[in-house]
Amino acid sequence: MTAKDQGGFDPALFFEHVRKVGHGRALALEYRDSAENWIELALPWREELVGIPEEGILASGAIVSLLDTCGGASVWMALGHFQPLVTIDLRLDYLRPSQKGEAVIARCECYKLTRQIAFIRGVAHGGDPDRPIAQATGTFMLNP
Numbered sequence: 001m002t003a004k005d006q007g008g009f010d011p012a013l014f015f016e017h018v019r020k021v022g023h024g025r026a027l028a029l030e031y032r033d034s035a036e037n038w039i040e041l042a043l044p045w046r047e048e049l050v051g052i053p054e055e056g057i058l059a060s061g062a063i064v065s066l067l068d069t070c071g072g073a074s075v076w077m078a079l080g081h082f083q084p085l086v087t088i089d090l091r092l093d094y095l096r097p098s099q100k101g102e103a104v105i106a107r108c109e110c111y112k113l114t115r116q117i118a119f120i121r122g123v124a125h126g127g128d129p130d131r132p133i134a135q136a137t138g139t140f141m142l143n144p
Contacts, residue, residue, distance in 0.1 A: 015030070042105045063133065067134065078118065096133055116141060117141060
């Protein structure tokens with residue numbers, strides 16, 4: 001049973017609204033799938049997000065934002081509701097550059113919750129999870 005089924009956090013609806021304003025509108029993150037403690041989001045490739053124009057490689061900041069947002073959303077999935085979070089630490093290991101025209105898909109899971117801290121891990125890839133672009137680990141402070 002998902003959080004949505006329990007009347008909790010609805011990630012599809014949340015990201016529909018997020019895409020309409022500010023940072024969410026600039027990145028145009030797309031909700032893909034989720035379950036009890038994980039979520040999958042996509043960052044569509046767009047020219048304005050390119051950091052290396054000669055090769056069409058997305059800027060690293062866009063990928064950091066994708067994984068940070070995905071990590072936080074995995075905490076909401078684990079909690080079953082939205083609540084403000086603060087990113088305490090987010091470590092990314094870049095394994096390869098994104099390819100021109102390639103959407104970047106992130107999947108993060110919240111693998112441990114304490115009263116004040118949530119722990120996440122995730123991966124970003126271009127459609128093949130066995131060929132990752134980046135791996136992430138992070139901690140978020142729960143801010144009720």
